Amino acid sequence: MEKRVTFSSWTIGILFAVPQLLLIFTFFYWPAGQAVYWSLTLQQPWGGGNIWVGLDNFRSILANADYWNSITASLVFAGISTGLAMFVGLVLAALTDRQLTGSRFYRVVLIWPYGIAAPALAMAFRFILAPEAGFMAVVNQVWPGFWDPGLDGTDAMASIIIAFSWKYVGYNFIFFLAAFQAIPRSLIEAAAMDGSGVVRRFWDIQFPLITPTIFFLLVINITESFQDSFGIVDIMTSGGPANATNLMVYKIYSDGFKGLDYSGAAAQSIILMVLIVVLTIFQFRFIERRVHYR
Amino acid sequence: MTIIKRGFAALAAGALSAALVMPAVAEPVKFDFWFGLSGDLARVVDTLCKNFNASQTDYEVVCTSQGNYDATLQNTIAAFRAGKQPAVVQVYDVGTATMMLSGAYKPADKLMEENGYKIDYADYFPGIARYYATSKGEMLSFPFNSSTPLMYWNKDAFAKIGKTEAPKTWEDVAADLKALKDAGYECPMAINISANESWQLMEQFSALHNQPIATKNNGYDGLDARLEVNKTKFVQYVTDLKKWYDAGLIKIKSKDLGQDMVQAFASGTCQVVLTSVGDHGTVGKTQKEGMNWDVAELPVYAGTERKNSLVGGASLWVLSGKSDAEYKGAAAFLNFIHDPKTALFWSTNTGYIPVTKSGFDYLKAQGFYDRAPFKGREVAIASLTASEPTEITRGVRLGNFTQIRAEFGTQMQAIFANKVSVQEGLDTLVKNGNAILDRFQQTYPGKTLP
Missing domain, CATH: 3.40.190.10 (Periplasmic binding protein-like II)
Incomplete structure (x- = not known):
């Protein structure tokens, strides 16, 4: 006996799928297709015409040392900021989950950073991390020249990583906390009665049980760090100094919209899309094996 | 408001036309x-x-x-x-x-x-x-x-080193900055080295000294113009700026660091800045109480026949x-x-x-x-009309120049952070800038500038 609801005719099924397909087509396949077309041509910005150039745009981008620098910067940014945001989010969630004094308060407050728009957040961090006016000015008083994001690329990269991670700590915190609270209390209590301490319980019980959440957040954080970093870079560093923070997504914007090189920017966005797809496939292929779904 | 007003106007017009049968x-x-x-x-x-x-x-x-x-x-x-x-x-x-x-x-x-x-x-x-x-x-x-850009200078600070006139040559500027430093001023002169400062540091400097930025008369004569700032007097200028920066005579001021050039000058922190006459009003409105300052034409190197600055x-x-x-x-x-x-x-x-x-x-x-606060702005006209424009001081007509300015910022930052030498940085600027120009030319095949 077949108990599931099935549709006898193809047409009804397709009719149900049409609205969704239309949406995906309009907002994803069509623009993506357009980007592919643009990346294979040289577009005149004012729409005066275009020339078919095949893979020339990709060739010239991949032969450009600045572009490789941009890829490296993006990977460094993605790696460190994902690690930092997830680690801090995990620790905070684990502590909040222990029902320590004030945990209800923390539960609300720690979610806020994710609600702040990237440009507003970047303005705040620009002030906090300004070497002459903000909080770091105090540090510079003690060690002159210690902090100089205006000329030192490493300092500038650190600034945008801090700002981005701060925002995503809030996001990760929500999911980690939910995951921790989904673990049956009886398991933890039983372990406690057997004499295991907080750290032991964390590693042997909680951590293995939240691996699906960790995996989910890993994929999301890496993807977002490639895409959502734009506002922060634009306000805090504009890609400088000397291209040290010129992340791929920012380079697409500055080449395309400031430089009016629509074709080059389209080619770069195709490369970025492929990179994110490959990274995601990689994660599903190799990291998901270690995830225990219940 | 305008909608309401227009509504009334329409009503009135309608009433009129109904009553008097007028259009x-x-x-x-x-x-x-x-x-x-x-x-x-x-x-x-x-x-x-x-x-x-x-x-x-x-x-x-x-x-x-x-x-x-x-x-x-x-x-x-x-x-x-x-x-x-x-x-x-x-x-x-x-x-x-x-x-x-x-x-x-x-x-x-x-x-x-x-x-x-x-x-x-x-x-x-x-x-x-x-x-x-x-x-x-x-x-x-x-x-x-x-x-057009001008040199803003703090008269009080210059009085301390016995000067009542603004320096006219870069040689004098160097000496005065040194004297200001010795007189205890932390920041004798402020510059910034982002894409925006390509204007006063590269484009205006080149025009004043009648030095080309690109071949083909700065691009006026064709899309196949290419940059050549790595072999003009501009190389010496960047070398000097870097030297003065290393000696503490010049400080970098930008909004990202806390205070931009104009604020640094208006607050009396820095004694000399090169910026647009457009900032004349801002400095006047935001200056430190009682500070005496004036504007002068941008300096040139000794022995240069001064040309007009660019608009x-x-x-x-x-x-x-x-x-x-x-x-x-x-x-x-x-x-x-x-x-x-x-x-x-x-x-x-x-x-x-x-x-x-x-x-x-x-x-x-x-x-x-x-009368104040407009007094001094006529210097801008003097600077713009210092000479009849030459083939090179007409302006800069290069495709995607915004990106070339961005490249200028990038390379200047690399130079000032000691990542590359002055010549290497400017060579890279020319190389990357020319790639941008190549691309622009390819996008408009067969077209010529009017």
Whole structure:
């Protein structure tokens, strides 16, 4: 006996799928297709015409040392900021989950950073991390020249990583906390009665049980760090100094919209899309094996 | 408000026509003007638009700020591709080459002629006119907000080292900065090295010294022009700036670090800055109480025959694809802006300079330059008219120059962070800049600059 609801005719099924397909087509396949077309041509910005150039745009981008620098910067940014945001989010969630004094308060407050728009957040961090006016000015008083994001690329990269991670700590915190609270209390209590301490319980019980959440957040954080970093870079560093923070997504914007090189920017966005797809496939292929779904 | 007003006007008109069987009052022809200024300056433009609308009844200009120059150009391109472009748009100086090849404009000189306005093009300061004109001298757009850089210097600080005049050569500047440093000033001179400072550090320096930025007369004679700033006097200038920076005579000031150049000067922290005459008003309004300061022309190296500096700012382009009625309105608007009285209004409320000789004379006759806070701004005109423009000091006409400026910022930062030597940095600037120019040329095959 077949108990599931099935549709006898193809047409009804397709009719149900049409609205969704239309949406995906309009907002994803069509623009993506357009980007592919643009990346294979040289577009005149004012729409005066275009020339078919095949893979020339990709060739010239991949032969450009600045572009490789941009890829490296993006990977460094993605790696460190994902690690930092997830680690801090995990620790905070684990502590909040222990029902320590004030945990209800923390539960609300720690979610806020994710609600702040990237440009507003970047303005705040620009002030906090300004070497002459903000909080770091105090540090510079003690060690002159210690902090100089205006000329030192490493300092500038650190600034945008801090700002981005701060925002995503809030996001990760929500999911980690939910995951921790989904673990049956009886398991933890039983372990406690057997004499295991907080750290032991964390590693042997909680951590293995939240691996699906960790995996989910890993994929999301890496993807977002490639895409959502734009506002922060634009306000805090504009890609400088000397291209040290010129992340791929920012380079697409500055080449395309400031430089009016629509074709080059389209080619770069195709490369970025492929990179994110490959990274995601990689994660599903190799990291998901270690995830225990219940 | 306007909707309510218009509603009343329509009601009144309807009542009138019903009662007296007369045709409704003709609505003024509306047309759009997009501009890239924001904040205080945007309010001045809005007033300018209101004044135009009040000055006649046939046309109504709707002025919309797009935030900044880049966004104005981007939004205009997007609107143009969708067929919803404004009639008049403000495009910044370095967007001129892009506009000229766009095929999206109606030549301003033709527009004025068709609509019966006589504009005396010889009345424009040559340094301003040539920047925006074609190689044959036709004006495709109208100069609007115009400025040029000046050296701002703190008289009190210079008095401490026994100087009452601003230094005229870079050799003197070096000596004075050293003396200021020895007199205990932490920041004798402030610069910034982002894309924006390409204007005063590279473009203006090259013009004053009659040094080319690119071959083919800075791009005026063809799209195959290529950069050559790595083998002109500019190399020595960057070398000196770096040397002075290393010696602590120059500090880098930018908004990202806490205080930009203009704030650093106005607060008395730094004693010399090179910035636009457009900041003259800001310094006056925000300066430290009682500080004495003045402006002077940018210095040149000893033994240089000084040439004119370049105009900065933006011009007004009329876009193609609008109705004749809108073009009539646009022509009336450009004519209004050309009027010396508008020049007085504009210069009084902003730091920008008049663009025509008659405008300048009118301002002088009104005693504009005799009283504070406008005193000193005539130096900008002196700098712009220091010589008849040469083939090289007409301006810079290179495609995608915004990206070349960005490259300038990148390489200057690399040089000042000791990542590369001055020559290496400038060689990379030329190499990457030329790749940008290559690409621009390929995008417009077979086309030539007018």
